[in-house]
Amino acid sequence: MDTTLRDGEQTPGVSLTPEQKLEIATALSDIGVNVIEAGSAIASEGEREAIKLISEAGLPAECCTYSRARTGDIDLAVESGADSVHLVIPVSDLHIEKKMGKTRDEVFKMAMETTEYAKERELIVELSGEDASRADQDFLKGLFKAGVEHGADRLCFCDTVGLMTPERVKDYIPKLCFAPLSIHCHNDLGFALPNTVAALGAGASCAHVTVNGLGERAGNTSFEELVMSLEKLYDFRTGIQTEKLYKLSTLVSRLTRVPLATNKPIVGAMAFTHESGIHAHGLMKDSGTYEPMHPETVGRTRRIVLGKHSGSASVQAALTELGYKPNGKQLAEIVKRIKELGDSGIKVSDADVMAIADAVMLLECRPVLSMKQFTVVSGNTVIPTASVTMSVNGEEVTGASTGTGPVDAALKVLQQSVSVGGDITLEDYHVDAITGGTDAVVDVTVKLSRDGRVITSRGARTDIIEASVEAVLSGMNRLLRRENEDRSTDTD
Incomplete structure (x- = not known):
């Protein structure tokens, strides 16, 4: 009844x-x-x-x-x-x-x-x-x-x-x-x-x-x-x-209008949701390892969420479901970033995972440019200033620049530092907060050009400056790597 x-x-x-x-x-x-x-x-x-x-x-x-x-x-x-x-x-x-x-x-x-x-x-x-x-x-x-x-x-x-x-x-x-x-x-x-x-x-x-x-x-x-x-x-x-x-x-x-408790048995959001790497790994082999019943029995589907407890197996499964096929090195970097977010107390959404995967998979394993360190100083009493130390084609380059804001300063010093490899222009810059809150993952998209070639690159971090640097650095590597490949082809 x-x-x-x-x-x-x-x-x-x-x-x-x-x-x-x-x-x-x-x-x-x-x-x-x-x-x-x-x-x-x-x-x-x-x-x-x-x-x-x-x-x-x-x-x-x-x-x-x-x-x-x-x-x-x-x-x-x-x-x-x-x-x-x-x-x-x-x-x-x-x-x-x-x-x-x-x-x-x-x-x-x-x-x-x-x-x-x-x-x-x-x-x-x-x-x-x-x-x-x-x-x-x-x-x-x-x-x-x-x-x-x-x-x-x-x-x-x-x-x-x-x-x-x-x-x-x-x-x-x-x-x-x-x-x-x-x-x-x-x-x-x-x-x-x-x-x-x-x-x-x-x-x-x-x-x-x-x-x-x-x-x-x-x-x-x-x-x-x-x-x-x-x-x-x-x-x-x-x-x-x-x-x-x-x-x-x-x-x-x-x-x-009475919401379900997230941990409510059978129907709560977490009833068939898993994060632990051990649990997720076991589920992929046999769902009975960590589930008392198949979720379909009650009209549900299984969810694997990612966070600090996630292992490479669960991250790989989530990426495959989202249509990504990272190599081993890329997967390790994606796992690392997801764990960093989890350690910061942030819930990692599918959108976060996609932004991270897009950013990581655009980074090349053997970059022309690599970041040694960068520092940004900003405040209401100082002019925003950024300094970087980079490796450009194996040579260490150090530079500094000021800007209208911390992001502007960081991107200007990057452009100056890679001038030895060729002038690269920032055509467009766009930023999105993937999820709400002050701790949201920031997805930065940039459009860069060099000698008529235009590419779009992305960076995803919780720090807008880090995300911006990552997006620009990734795009620069693609442009410079493309040139190196072209020269190699011409030599052949």
């Missing part, structure tokens, strides 16, 4: 339109859910409209509405076209006395009368004990037994504030199965899933769940986590089309 549209919608800040509820209900029915708690008919006109839309949609799933022990609630359920009512009765003394201001006998009588009233109107009744985990279990047992005698089709044990343990569940549940029994758990202490699994093992025949574990406070038992726990750990076929789980999860997240 999925209660995303009722208990899940009680998540603070969540409010769904009737049309949105119908869209989610359709997806729930399509994936294989048996019962959909579409809302609470007493809550509002919009709720009644949503229940009516769902009940008239011809879905295979049963359409259920939440109901208090009041005949007026039952009448509205009938008017809305619901198939069943989730008839919730407070059963702990705390709820009976403090919330209701009544006695056990009064609540007991209300439960029986409302159950009969609903059955007379041909509704399926699931009689639910609210705060059952804190109730006198003998009182709960008597109420459930009498409820079945008065026509209740199903029963439900509610751990309303998440205080049960699997051990207590196994003790309580077998004594209450006078009819098909549901388990309804909240996740306040993180026990919703294990308590639900324990209840199913102890005799409960139905679980109440919400997509993404939505619900008040810490939420309810997560639909996708329960389904895959039963399927994978207990080899139990739930009848749910698991390959549609991720699509359903993202639909609910989008419509409720």
Whole structure:
């Protein structure tokens, strides 16, 4: 029984339109859910409209509405076209006395009368004990037994504030199965899933769940986590089309505007994402090494992300997927730069990887020019000045230059320093921040010309000056190397 549209919608800040509820209900029915708690008919006109839309949609799933022990609630359920009512009765003394201001006998009588009233109107009744985990279990047992005698089709044990343990569940549940029994758990202490699994093992025949574990406070038992726990750990076929789980999860997240935790099991962004070099290497040989299930089983795909834990195998795999084929030396340099970014606390995106690969693969293994060192001084009290020491055709050249800014100074001194190899002109300079933030990878593109030949080159670093120097140096090498190759050809 999925209660995303009722208990899940009680998540603070969540409010769904009737049309949105119908869209989610359709997806729930399509994936294989048996019962959909579409809302609470007493809550509002919009709720009644949503229940009516769902009940008239011809879905295979049963359409259920939440109901208090009041005949007026039952009448509205009938008017809305619901198939069943989730008839919730407070059963702990705390709820009976403090919330209701009544006695056990009064609540007991209300439960029986409302159950009969609903059955007379041909509704399926699931009689639910609210705060059952804190109730006198003998009182709960008597109420459930009498409820079945008065026509209740199903029963439900509610751990309303998440205080049960699997051990207590196994003790309580077998004594209450006078009819098909549901388990309804909240996740306040993180026990919703294990308590639900324990209840199913102890005799409960139905679980109440919400997509993404939505619900008040810490939420309810997560639909996708329960389904895959039963399927994978207990080899139990739930009848749910698991390959549609991720699509359903993202639909609910989008419509409720409740984002998924990145580390959430099954549907979180990191559930099938790997960075560690050891893990990535193992996955490439056999995905079972570091994954409990194939991501496709739940409608996902595997992702290899890069960072300081990445090894050459995972970087190579990512580059291949992006269409790059670096040689060994280029791959080593790309890995080195990715690790440097990771060590700086930066998340390395695909765009970052592409920018780094483009920059590295334009550098030649035997450059005409190579940088020994460069220094840039800039500030509001000094003229931006850059100095470099380079190797030009094997000869060491040192130079310095000023500019309108640190980048301008750096590029001018580069041009001056390579004049021994031929004049090279900077035709165009363009910079992009690949990702947002002050620590973004900077992608610099330059256009250089010499003797009528024009080439474009790129550099990618987190430092704009380093990226600019790299782009210009790479382009100069290509121009000068091309000339050397031409001369070699002429000699031949």
